[in-house]
Amino acid sequence: GAVVSQHPSRVICKSGTSVKIECRSLDFQATTMFWYRQFPKQSLMLMATSNEGSKATYEQGVEKDKFLINHASLTLSTLTVTSAHPEDSSFYICSERGKGNQPQHFGDGTRLSIL
Amino acid sequence: LAKTTQPISMDSYEGQEVNITCSHNNIATNDYITWYQQFPSQGPRFIIQGYKTKVTNEVASLFIPADRKSSTLSLPRVSLSDTAVYYCLVNNAGKSTFGDGTTLTVKP
Secondary structure, three states, X not given: OOOEEEEOOEEEEOOOOOEEEEEEEOOOOOOEEEEEEXXXXXXXXXXXXXXXXXXOEEOOOOOOOOEEEEOOOOOEEEEEEOOOOHHHOXXXXXXXXXXXXXXXXXXXXXXXXXX | OOOOEOOOEEEEEOOOOEEEEEXXXXXXXXXXXXXXXXXOOXXXXXXXXXXXXXXXXXXXXXXXXXXOOEEEEEEOOOOHHHOEEEEEEEEOOOOOOOOOOEEEEEEO
């Protein structure tokens, strides 16, 4: 069964709105989660690594003040796209880091459309 | 992070075996090789993972030569529903960088 639950699956909102995406670990062991962004017909691009109880680590070129990550518990990491604009429209996907050499498990993604 | 290279696209027909090869020349000693399948507007779904030689599960086989600089995902008797993008990743219990993936199109 699913290990990671991501919500909402789709968001459509006006420019300037802040949008929060939730990523829940169903096995309550998410010490580390990853956030990806995927544009149409492109591969997944890692945005940041979310660590439980500490600050997220952002990849080069990703604005930390634009994409706020909170990971306060072993079950939940959130990504907030602040003051979203049309260019932020994309498919956002979270994943839970595997234990030891176990593979990552991904959420079903969130389709964000900014009008 | 090790970079991976795969063919951009492949076509096949229902019932055929499909082999997708991935190159990862800079794979590190502790890296595992993992393959994922992604359908449009869905998150990647785990297919198979291996370290060396051959791994087989209920949906696929993974062949890894001794030098581990490449790997081949084998899908037996594909169906139309196997049309998807397939990604090869190398990782060591941490973050993974996705390559461009291989778009597999299965035709009737």
